[in-house]
Amino acid sequence: MHIASLSYALESLSLSDRATMAAVHGCGELQLMAVLHKPATWQQLCLRLAPAARALLDRIRRAGGQLPMLLCEAVGGPLRTNLTTLSPRTLLAIYPHHSPLETLVMAGLVWPVAHDGGYWAVLPDIEALLVPPLPVLTVPESVALDGDAILPRDEILLQLACLAFDGRVPLQHHGKVSQVVLNRISTDGVTAPYLQWLVATLLAGGALKAQSNLVVPTQLLLEWLQHPPHIRQQELARAWLQAAWSEWELGPKRRPPPLDVRLVRRTMLQAVLPHLPDTWCAGDDIIAQLRMSWPDVMRPMPADGRWKLPAGWPAHWDDEDGQLMRYMLMGPLAWLGLVEWAGNGLYVRRTQLGAWHAGLAVVPPVVAPSAVVLEPDMCVVVPDATNIYARFQLHRIADWQDAITAQISPARVKRALAQGMTLAEYIDVLATITAQPIPAEMQAMLRLWGAEVAQISVSNVVMLSSSDAAVIHDIQHDRRIHLPAHEVLDATRIVVAPSDAIGVVRRLRHAGYLIDTQQLRPSQFDDAELAIIDAALQHLATQNDAVRSIRRRIAQMRTPPGDTHG
Structure with missing residues (x-):
């Protein structure tokens, strides 16, 4: 956005506006051009400005030299003139008192710029002659207080x-x-x-x-x-x-x-x-x-750069x-x-x-917190309370005896392992918070305590079974099936991950196998209900990728037409 120079802006003034601005600066019309190119003129003018007018001027300058007209009029208005007239500043001269924005306009500190609804701007030539803006916040004096x-x-x-x-x-x-x-x-x-x-x-x-x-x-x-x-x-x-x-x-x-x-x-x-x-x-x-x-x-x-005036603000x-x-x-x-x-x-x-x-x-x-100390009796001492990482880890693997001491016991080791932590992770946590390797005899004791813990894991799988062991053998070696990672339970049953099940079923059908997928299909919806959902999504006016993903999943879940085996 191009902003005119001070000389061009002054030359564009009407005779009456030129006279009004000269009166504000206390000089003759013929000397106005020379006077306004002196730094002292603008600096003395800023010192005489009312606090509200100076605050508005500094706000415009801190914003890069321009601010939307709506914002300026909201905080520094009103502006009781029409900028489209030949002499808008002269019209303001009839009022005995002026708003901060009117003061800046009459003095020539800000000029209108037609762009995106209008801006008030400080011309670059004027900005170069002004002292830096006042700080946003000023502290009158320091107060001695306790927080x-x-x-x-x-x-x-x-x-x-x-x-x-x-x-x-x-x-x-x-x-x-x-x-x-x-x-x-x-x-x-x-x-x-x-x-x-x-x-x-x-x-x-x-x-x-x-x-x-x-x-x-x-x-x-x-x-x-x-x-x-x-x-x-x-x-x-x-x-x-x-x-x-x-x-x-x-x-x-x-x-x-x-x-x-x-x-x-x-x-x-x-x-x-x-x-x-x-x-x-x-x-x-x-x-x-x-x-x-x-x-x-x-x-x-x-983001669009257009400042909108809220109703009733400020x-x-x-x-x-x-x-x-x-x-x-x-x-x-x-x-x-x-x-x-x-x-x-x-x-x-x-x-x-x-x-x-x-x-x-x-x-x-x-200041790095001090590491904890592991005693021979399996007590852990925390000399530095700021070591919150060590304190949290001890909460996971030991029992607190007091504010700085935690005890590792067989029951606590078993409890940690039962919650999903492996023995290797347990020893690694101890080594991390103590910042040194765990002695071999202590590791042996921890392994002895943890050996009595039987960990049980539960996972979801999809099982493929057949009454004929030869069919399962063929599926495992048929290149058309391209069976992913799987586990063989016995001669007639193998299991695959749930995420691979749909692809395996599709390839089995294409290879000519008769598949019963009634137990594989989700129980929430039957085939007719899935068809209704798919039809509704098809007519949904949206380009959302999630809708297309849902429709693909429905297509995989539905029984192909004419397939009587599920």
Whole structure:
């Protein structure tokens, strides 16, 4: 988009508009061109601007020099003139008081640009003469305060992981965590909103998964527990950004503000966090300053580039934008450890972790936790409570005797093996958390304890049987059948994986074998019902790949016409 030069813009003014602009700058019409090319002219003008007008000007400059007219008029209007007339600035001169936008227009600080509904722009020639914009947030003075109690986030994560491993984190029918889980967390200060948010974020990041009506840990959670604290919080923040749910779905039922909360998350982390102060500042002051200097921060520009004016905005800014901003600061950003509060929620500042996350600080100092110590009597001592990975693994394989000591016993080994862990995995876990090989005599003792455990596995298979053993022999060696990986039970029965069954049946039919698939067909629908479903999907007006996939599966499941053998 081409933006005119200052000289061209001045030459395009009508005589009356030129006189109006000269009066604003206190010079004659003939000297206007020379005066407006001096840096001192614009810098002195900016110093005389009212705070609201200066805030609007800085907002336009921070946006790259142009901002939609609708947005400018909403936060800095009204504009009581018609831009299509010959002298729109002269029409404004009849009013004794002017809005911030009118002030900028009359002084020539912003100029209209016809593009996608219209923009107000700061001309590049003027931008080069101005001093840098004021900071988004300014802290009048530093306040000496002690921060409010900080939740031990790693400890809470560990307790939640242990509860999930034990199957003690039930989900309610609407996807929220049961209130009983909050009672099982032994750490003081944990609130229901924080617990709901944490579980939902871990589910979104894949560190937890829903299984039946429970939440269970995944391998990814073990990897997170091994990370340094700042990397772990970074992964949690990434999961929060990618989550498909909205924060308003986690709280009590109420009418949510008409804002895209998921888009606001990215704005708070990538745009607002770098501007937050590192010293204590009143939370209300921060929100008030953001309302003046960046009123559209909660309403990012849509992908199509057209900013739409919400009905009644910004009259209800405090009830919608301000409410969401306060929730983000007191909720997720504080839960992630990026900001901290003091004075019972009155003062806020950015933490060192928040500065690192915003790219404004070096990597926080990392102290590797001490490894656990395996005693000769099969006791495991945890000298460092920050080693949450070791503590979680000990929860899986040993019994806690006190806060720092866990005991490995025959019953505990058998229980771990019965839950699906192999003896090799058990020994590997011990070697990992102790950071040294397990002595041979201890490995022998563990094998002795685990030898008494009989593991039973259950799997789904599809069995092919025949009354004639010769037929089964032919099927195994017939190249037309191309039998996949299978297991021979006896001379008349073999089993294949369920995923291979449909293909095997098709090739058997093509080879001339008579197949009875009545027991193979799913019991939910018979052939006539599948035909109805297929016909309905055929006339469904959609290009979704899932529909085509379902139709292919139905075709495989249905009995071919004329086949009386199923």
